[in-house]
Structure formats: structure tokens, C-alpha cells
Amino acid sequence: MNCKIVQRHLLAAEDPESPPADVQYHLAVCLACRQWQRRLGQIARHVLQLPVPPSAARADLLDRILNPSSRARAAAPATAEERGWRKVVTTLRLRSRAGLSAAAAAAALLLVVLAAWVLWGRQDQNGPTAIVEQPVLTDPLVARLLEQDVRLAAARTPQDRVKILADLADDLRTETHNLVRTADVADLRDLAEHYQRVVLQGVVKRADGLRSLPARQRRAVLDPIAAQLARAERDATMLALERPAAAKPFGMIAKAAHEGGNQLSSLPRE
Amino acid sequence: MKRFLSVSFVLGVLAAVAWANPATRRPSDDVRRNQLKRNRDLVEKLVKGGLLLSDESDPLKRADHCNALALSLAREIEDAATNKEGPRAIEMGAHLEILLKQGVAGNLYAVLPEAPPRSTRWKQIGEVGKQTMAVMDPLEKRLKQAADADPDVRRALEAVGNGRAEVNNALREAKTPR
Numbered sequence A: 001m002n003c004k005i006v007q008r009h010l011l012a013a014e015d016p017e018s019p020p021a022d023v024q025y026h027l028a029v030c031l032a033c034r035q036w037q038r039r040l041g042q043i044a045r046h047v048l049q050l051p052v053p054p055s056a057a058r059a060d061l062l063d064r065i066l067n068p069s070s071r072a073r074a075a076a077p078a079t080a081e082e083r084g085w086r087k088v089v090t091t092l093r094l095r096s097r098a099g100l101s102a103a104a105a106a107a108a109l110l111l112v113v114l115a116a117w118v119l120w121g122r123q124d125q126n127g128p129t130a131i132v133e134q135p136v137l138t139d140p141l142v143a144r145l146l147e148q149d150v151r152l153a154a155a156r157t158p159q160d161r162v163k164i165l166a167d168l169a170d171d172l173r174t175e176t177h178n179l180v181r182t183a184d185v186a187d188l189r190d191l192a193e194h195y196q197r198v199v200l201q202g203v204v205k206r207a208d209g210l211r212s213l214p215a216r217q218r219r220a221v222l223d224p225i226a227a228q229l230a231r232a233e234r235d236a237t238m239l240a241l242e243r244p245a246a247a248k249p250f251g252m253i254a255k256a257a258h259e260g261g262n263q264l265s266s267l268p269r270e
Numbered sequence B: 001m002k003r004f005l006s007v008s009f010v011l012g013v014l015a016a017v018a019w020a021n022p023a024t025r026r027p028s029d030d031v032r033r034n035q036l037k038r039n040r041d042l043v044e045k046l047v048k049g050g051l052l053l054s055d056e057s058d059p060l061k062r063a064d065h066c067n068a069l070a071l072s073l074a075r076e077i078e079d080a081a082t083n084k085e086g087p088r089a090i091e092m093g094a095h096l097e098i099l100l101k102q103g104v105a106g107n108l109y110a111v112l113p114e115a116p117p118r119s120t121r122w123k124q125i126g127e128v129g130k131q132t133m134a135v136m137d138p139l140e141k142r143l144k145q146a147a148d149a150d151p152d153v154r155r156a157l158e159a160v161g162n163g164r165a166e167v168n169n170a171l172r173e174a175k176t177p178r
Helices: A003-012 A021-029 A031-049 A057-066 A068-075 A080-091 A097-121 A140-154 A158-178 A185-208 A215-242 A244-265 B002-020 B029-038 B040-054 B059-082 B086-114 B120-147 B151-175
Strands: none
Touching: A003 A021, A003 A031, A021 A031, A140 A158, A140 B029, A140 B040, A140 B059, A140 B086, A158 A185, A158 A215, A158 A244, A158 B040, A185 A215, A185 A244, A185 B029, A185 B040, A215 A244, B029 B040, B040 B059, B059 B086, B059 B120, B059 B151, B086 B120, B086 B151, B120 B151
16 A cells, blocks of 8 residues: 555544544554645544534524515615625625636635645644654665555455465565665566566465355455566566566566466466 | 646656655665665564464464464564664654554454454454563653653654554453353
């Protein structure tokens, strides 16, 4: 789960302070999203404090229902309040459409600036501890691996375990890919070895344990993994050609993906 | 005119979001290279731990594997506290909190329905709990020593304390007659 998805979850949530477990996990390891969540909470609290303009609509409606003769009043000249607004519009010379649009744009801009200020600019000065957070540069690989381990710890079915292992392998492959320009070849080779181990000793072994499942269910789990391995093999082969210095680690990944794919396809289809 | 204003407004909002959103900030290449080297052993343990967890269908044994991972994280936190690396202590503390809550306590809760008090499973729950506390006691003691001087260590201590509390809840629930 990445920052974008987590922030969308929080925006859509009825109570951003108590998100579901997977979002909580991400929040625990991601300072940026924690700050985002806190500011979202601030906005939610501040919105409640906005004054609501007084309205006579409810009383008018009740009056009309209870006393139909008062309907005539609807056709009466504008109220003092309405006259007041018209006066403002006239004074500010906003009668033309362009004038009104400009005023609306200015109001919208003001709103954006205010929202940005509240959402990103302000420090939480009301908190009980007022701790100033230092940047915690979370290692994304460690965070992803731990997330997958926690998912494996909670997985209840063999199908879930195979899927999570495939995700774990893909995290390792993606990270190797992302680090191709940055990391030393020895470190890339370590990651490639981990990938190899997870695919051949994890995914393939666990997939073999799904033989007892009906073929349709088994295929529903294994076909997407086989496709993922095929993509991994193709990408790693290309990278090995493009970057001769990293040919060995990417060659290992391509080979493991190829072997893993072959072993999955050797399982009975029906 | 209206369309122009609407488009400008939307672009303005997007620019503000892109400019201000801290989530778009990523560790630099140098930081990533160093993280990869530094976390080399931890990554290996997490990969091995994942394979062990995938091999296990018994929740108690899965909780046990999570305890082993918790020990690795606890050592990282202790090292970070000793070396005055507050942000690292926070990072690893957050990982440990989640691992204790969802990995250890989550699996203990899963066993409760089949572990009436004084049964073999019930005793095994107690054993797993003891292992967790054997990891947590020295860690919390060490962090408490450093917490006064370092607010980051205090945050790490708070996080690991939350994780421990959840394991304690599961253990308390195990003792409650059902």
C-alpha cells in the first residue's frame, strides 16, 4: 500500500483517526502520511467550528405548512437581509458576470490558500506533547518486507500464503530494479538471491500444496502469479542486456522467474 | 472567461498539492544505498522469516516466528538508542509495534477459542507470551534510560509499549474463563 492509496483511504474514511489495519500499518511506518492524517483531523475539527449562517428557511417552511395564508408573503418584496446583500453587490460593482466570476475566483483562491495553510503549513500547537518530528527516512524495502511478513502471519489459507509470497518476491524484484543505478552490484546480487529463494523455495513450494484445490480455484490463484513471473523474466532479461554491470543479478532474477514459471505451469491444469 | 477561471483554479490546487505534499519526498540515492547496506542482515531475516511464516499453519507457531523477528527489531532499536540515532529508533519502533500487535497478539487471539484455561494450548499461549516479554523487558529498560534525554527514543518507547500492551491484552483474555 503506497502513500497515495493511504491518503485516498483517509480522505474517504468517515473517521480518519481510526483507519483499517492495512492503512494503520502504513501510517505506523510513514511519517509523511502520519502528518497528513493529523492535518486532515485538524481540518475536520476546524470545519465543525465554522459559524453556520442563520437561516429562517425551516421556520418559513413550518409556517407555510401550518398557516397556508402566509404563502402570499412569498411573493412579497425581498427581506431586509436580501436587500443588504444586493447593496453589497451593487456597492462592489459586481453586477456584471465578469465581475461576479472574478469575485468567485478570488474567493476560491483564498479558500485554497487557507486550506493549504491549514493542511500543510501549520504545526500542531495544541497537542499535549508538541513533539517536533524529525524526518524519519523509512527504508521502503524493510517496510514492505515487514508488511508482507505481517500479512503472512495473519494469512489463514494456503492460497493467501502463495499470493503473499508472490507479492514478497515482486517487492524484492521491484526494489532491485529501482536500485539498479544506485546500489553496488554485491547488494543487488543479495536482493536477487532473496528473490530466487522466495520464488523457488516459497512460491513454487506453496503452489505445489494447492494440488488438493479444485482446478478452477487453483488456476485463479496461480495464473496471475505465472503472468507476474513471465513479466519479471522479460524485464530482468532486458535490464541485464541494458546494464552489463548488473547483468549477473538481473540474470539470476530472470532465471528464477523462468524456473518458477515453468514449475507452476507443470502443475496439473485440470 | 468562466472556463479559464475554472481551469486556473484546478491547476492552482494541483500545484499547491504537489508543492506541499510531504509524501512526494523520497530518500535520496545516497540514503537508499546506505539503507541497503545497513539493513542487509535485517532484510535477510525478514525474507527468511517470511518463508518460515508461509510454511506454518499453526497460529501459535506463527506467533513464535514473529517473536524471533521481534528480537531482531529489538536489537536494531537498542543499537539505535545507544548510538543516539533517534529517527532510526522511531522507524524500527513502529515496525516492532505492528509486528507485536498483528503478528504476535493477532495470532494469540486466533488461538483463544481453542484454548480453554489450563489446556495444553492455553499453556503454550503463556509460553509464547513469556518469550515476547523476554524480548521486551530488556528493550524497554534500555529505552527508558535514554528516553529522558531523547524525544525520539521516547516515541520509540511509546510505540513498542503499545505493541506490548496488545500482547498483554491477548494474554489477559486467555486467562479469562470462557
